[in-house]
Amino acid sequence: MSWYCDPLLKNCRHILITDVKRNMMIGAYENEKLAAQPVIINVELFVNTQNEDDDLNNAYNYDKVIESIDSILNQGHICLQETLVESIAQRLLKNPLVTAVVVRSEKTQAYSDVKSAAVETFKVRHDR
Numbered sequence: 001m002s003w004y005c006d007p008l009l010k011n012c013r014h015i016l017i018t019d020v021k022r023n024m025m026i027g028a029y030e031n032e033k034l035a036a037q038p039v040i041i042n043v044e045l046f047v048n049t050q051n052e053d054d055d056l057n058n059a060y061n062y063d064k065v066i067e068s069i070d071s072i073l074n075q076g077h078i079c080l081q082e083t084l085v086e087s088i089a090q091r092l093l094k095n096p097l098v099t100a101v102v103v104r105s106e107k108t109q110a111y112s113d114v115k116s117a118a119v120e121t122f123k124v125r126h127d128r
Contacts, residue, residue, distance in 0.1 A: 008099060008100070008124065009046045009099060009100055009124075011048075011050070012046035012047055012048055012099050012100070013046070013047045013048075013049055013060070014044065014045070014046060014047075015044070015045040015046075015047055015060060015062065016042070016043070016044050016045075017042070017043045017044075017045075017062060017065045017066070018042050019040055019042065020040065020041040020042070020043070020065075020066065020069055021038065021039075021040055022038070022039055022041065022069070022070075022073055023036040023037065023038055023039070024036055024037070024039050024073045024078070025037075025076065025077040025078070026039060026077070026078050026079070026080075026081065026084065026107065027079065027107075028079040028080060033077060037107060037108075037109055037110075038107075038108045038109055039084075039105055039106065039107055039108070040105070040106040040108060040116070041069055041084075041088070041103070041104065041105050041106075042102075042103070042104040042106075043065050043069075043088070043092070043101065043102070043103050043104075044101065044102040044103075045060065045065070045092065045098055045100075045101050046098070046099045046100040046101070047060040047097050047098055047099065048097055048098075048099050049097055060095070060097045060098070064092070064095060065092065068088060068091040068092055069088055071091070072084070072087045072088055072091065080119075081105045081107065081117075081118070081119035082119050082121075084105050084119075085103040085104065085105050085119050085120065085121045086103075086121055088101075088103045089101045089103045089121050089123040090123070093123060093125055098125070099124065099125055100122070100123060100124040100125065101122070101123050102120060102121070102122045103120065103121055103123075104118055104119070104120040105118060105119050105120075106118040
């Protein structure tokens with residue numbers, strides 16, 4: 001990936017949280033507002049930590065990703081996957097250790113003949 005060459009990201013740790021499976025209320029169509037549907041969420045974080053010393057207190061805690069996702073999902077129905085991935089990204093970027101994030105959402109039952117319909121966003125902190 002080209003991020004290895006990006007001066008802002010090349011010294012970051014690259015953390016991946018993959019295939020977080022949730023049933024959630026998502027969708028703009030009326031039939032999607034009647035029942036929860038399965039979604040898979042993937043998150044990549046670019047984290048500025050270099051001196052963990054094998055101590056979780058000095059590292060980025062992966063639990064924060066799951067907590068952020070669940071907190072957003074618990075707020076209620078979301079019409080667009082774009083809104084979902086943006087909300088997750090913005091929440092994760094509030095942590096001062098996080099330099100950038102990639103968040104991907106996949107609706108796995110959006111179409112009967114398609115594996116998934118997905119949206120992905122890439123966000124970078126600009127206060128560094």
